[in-house]
Amino acid sequence: MVVTLSGQDQTMEWLxxxxxxxxxxxxxxxxxxxxxxxxxxxxxxxxxNVNHGFNCTVLFAQNPxxxxxxxxxxxxxxxxxxxxxxxDLMIILTRFRALxxxxxxxxDDYLKSGKPVLGMRTATHAFKFDTxxxxxxxxxxxxxxxxxxxxxxxxxxxxxxxxxxxxHGAHGQQSTxxxxxxxxxxxxVFKSILPGSIWGAxxxxxxxxxxxxxxxxxxxxxxxxxxxxxxxxxxxxxxRPSDSKLGAIVNRKNERGxxxxxxxxxxxxxxxxxxxxxxxxxxxGRVFATTMGAxxxxxxxxxxxxxxxxxxxxxxxxxxxxxKVDLIGNYQPSQYGFFDDAYWKDRALKISELYKLMD
Numbered sequence: 001m002v003v004t005l006s007g008q009d010q011t012m013e014w015l016x017x018x019x020x021x022x023x024x025x026x027x028x029x030x031x032x033x034x035x036x037x038x039x040x041x042x043x044x045x046x047x048x049n050v051n052h053g054f055n056c057t058v059l060f061a062q063n064p065x066x067x068x069x070x071x072x073x074x075x076x077x078x079x080x081x082x083x084x085x086x087x088d089l090m091i092i093l094t095r096f097r098a099l100x101x102x103x104x105x106x107x108d109d110y111l112k113s114g115k116p117v118l119g120m121r122t123a124t125h126a127f128k129f130d131t132x133x134x135x136x137x138x139x140x141x142x143x144x145x146x147x148x149x150x151x152x153x154x155x156x157x158x159x160x161x162x163x164x165x166x167x168h169g170a171h172g173q174q175s176t177x178x179x180x181x182x183x184x185x186x187x188x189v190f191k192s193i194l195p196g197s198i199w200g201a202x203x204x205x206x207x208x209x210x211x212x213x214x215x216x217x218x219x220x221x222x223x224x225x226x227x228x229x230x231x232x233x234x235x236x237x238x239x240r241p242s243d244s245k246l247g248a249i250v251n252r253k254n255e256r257g258x259x260x261x262x263x264x265x266x267x268x269x270x271x272x273x274x275x276x277x278x279x280x281x282x283x284x285g286r287v288f289a290t291t292m293g294a295x296x297x298x299x300x301x302x303x304x305x306x307x308x309x310x311x312x313x314x315x316x317x318x319x320x321x322x323x324k325v326d327l328i329g330n331y332q333p334s335q336y337g338f339f340d341d342a343y344w345k346d347r348a349l350k351i352s353e354l355y356k357l358m359d
Contacts, residue, residue: 011067011068011352012068012350012351012352012355013060013062013067013068013079013080013351014057014058014059014060014079014080014083014351015042015045015057015058015351015354015355016055016056016057016058016083017045017046017049017050017055017056017057018055019049019052019053019054019055019056020053020054020055021055023052023053023054023055024054024055024088024089024315024317025054025055025056025057025083025086025087025088025089026045026048026054026055026056026057026087026088026089026090026091026311027056027057027059027081027083027084027087027089027090027091028041028044028045028056028057028058028059028091028092028093029041029059029078029081029090029091029092029093029094030042030058030059030060030061030072030093030094031059031060031061031072031075031078031093031094031095031097032072032093032094032095032121032122033072033073033095033338033339034072034095034122034294034336034337034338035093035095035121035122035202035293035294035295035336036294036295036296036333036334036336037072037093037094037095037120037121037122037293037295038060038061038070038072038349038354039295039333039334039354039358040093040120040293040294040295040297040298040333041058041091041093042058042354042355042358043295043298043327043328043329043331043333043358044091044298044304044307044308045057045058046328046329046358047304047308047325047326047327047328048308048311050328051308051323051324051325051326051328052308052323052324054311057080057083057087059078059079059080059081059083060078060351060354061073061074061075061077061078061094061097062074062077062078062079062351063077064077064079067079068350068351068352069348069349069350069351070344070349070350070351070354071344072344073339073340073341073344075096075097075098075128076097076098076099076100077099077100077103078094078097078099078103079103081099081103081106081107082106084106084107084109084110085106085109085110087110087115088115088116088315089115089116089117089118089311089314089315090107090110090115090116090117090118091117091118091119091120091311092117092118092119092120092123092126093119093120093121093122093123093293094122094123094126094127095122095125095126096122096125096126096127096128096143097126097127097128098127098128098129098130098136098142099127099138100136101136101137101138104136104137104138104141105138107141108138108279111159111277111279111282111285112279112281112282112283113282113283113285114278114282114283114284114285115285116285116286116287116288116314116315116316117159117160117277117285117286117287117288117289117314118287118288118289118307118310118311118314119156119159119160119287119288119289119290120289120290120292120293120307121202121205121290121291121292121293121294122164122293123155123156123160123289123293124143124156124160124162124163124164124205124289124291125143125154125156125163125164126141126143126154126155126156127141127142127143127154127155128142128143128144129141129142129145140154141154141155142154142155143155143156143163143164150279150280157212158277158279159277159279159287160275160277160287160289161211161212161214161215161273161275161287161289162207162208162211162212162215162289165205165206165207165208166205166206167203167204167205167206168203168204168205168206168207168221168223168264168269169203169204169221169223169247169264170203170247171203172203172237172337173203173225173226173230173237174203174204174223174224174225174226174239174247174264175199175200175201175202175203175223175224175226175236175239175241175243176199176200176201176202176203176204176221176222176223176224176271176292177196177198177199177221177222177224177241177243178197178198178199178219178220178221178222178271178272178292178302178303178306179219179220179221179222179268180193180195180198180218180219180220181217181219181220184216184217184218184219187218188309188312188313188318188319189218189272189288189306189309189310189313189319190218190306190309191305191309191319191320191321191322191323192305192321192322192323193302193305193306193309194302196241196302197241197300197301197302197303197305198219198292198300198302198303198306199241199297199300199302199303200292200293200294200296200297200300200303201235201236201237201239201294201296201297201336202292202293202294202296202297202336203223204221204222204223204264204268204269204271204291205221205269205271205291206269207269207270207291209267209269211270211273212275214275214276215273215274215275216273216274216275217270217272217273218270218272218273218274219270219271219272219273219290219306220268220269220270220271221268221269221270221271221291222246222247222265222268223246223247223264223265223268224239224243224244224245224246224247225243225245225246225247225248226238226239226240226243226245227240227242227243227244227245228240234335235296235332235333235334235335235336236296236299236335237335241300246264246265247264247265248264249261249262249263249264250262250264269291271290271291271292272288272289272290272291272292272306272310273288273289273290274286274287274288274289274313275287275289286313286314286316287314288310288313288314290306290307290310294333294336295333295334295336296333296335296336298327298331298333299331299333301325304325304327305323305325308323308325309323328358329357329358329359330357330358330359331358
């Protein structure tokens with residue numbers, strides 16, 4: 001494993017792990033304010049590199065005035081996207097980014113090539129471009145793009161198959177247990193994954209059913225309640241994979257504003273699916289999307305194996321019979337949640353430090 005320094009004066013603006021030169025190049029794009037994608041994707045990249053030999057580059061949100069310092073709240077800059085020019089797989093976990101045209105162009109060119117995409121959690125609402133005096137050439141990527149054309153619903157809807165809808169489970173109070181239905185038990189992404197081993201302390205996202213015609217749901221999310229007490233100091237808020245209590249029936253307003261009773265597990269929401277995508281003037285490519293992906297979700301072996309298997313599937317490679325998904329280094333994920341600008345300024349988390357924390 002070789003880690004490459006980037007930027008001037010040995011400042012790490014991104015991380016790069018060199019693997020087998022004959023193996024695929026994977027670019028992992030972090031940049032969300034809530035789910036600690038900067039931790040998720042560093043750990044996932046290290047698993048893909050150390051355990052599988054892939055060449056991995058991880059990119060981070062940062063204020064250009066403070067290069068090399070992670071700042072998820074800064075929505076307008078993710079340096080290093082040029083790495084997509086020769087990438088074989090893009091893994092993306094961003095939220096409401098409004099990147100400059102010169103950076104978005106690398107993403108657009110990648111998608112026109114029809115190369116595979118693995119989207120995680122908030123990638124369903126990866127971009128958001130506000131209207132203003134200077135309009136982005138890529139406003140159609142935004143989650144709230146409403147023009148009546150193929151881009152309605154933005155990147156999430158066209159590429160991944162769904163955009164941001166709502167929280168289905170109770171955020172920070174209910175977790176997600178992955179249930180593999182009979183229709184997809186033989187899919188290679190579930191090789192050597194034991195029942196009950198796909199879990200995340202994040203809640204289930206709402207998905208509009210039925211899904212778009214070309215999306216095939218692979219995994220359903222069972223909403224589970226914590227067995228023990230709420231613990232705000234715990235990264236998992238007191239929730240564990242062993243939680244057996246199911247989410248309750250809740251009262252919610254429907255689209256007409258009427259209050260209706262909803263069973264959170266009937267039907268269960270898809271939390272992973274596959275589909276093909278094709279943007280205008282582009283080639284067709286394959287997608288694996290999941291609404292899991294917080295840094296805390298990677299503590300579950302089944303969740304890690306699903307993501308690694310999905311990377312193989314996206315690349316068109318044979319999925320190992322039992323992919324190695326051992327955690328690399330001292331992985332202690334942070335609690336998910338929003339933090340204000342003062343928090344990130346005081347923390348001053350260097351990308352080089354983030355690497356060392358998991359070494």
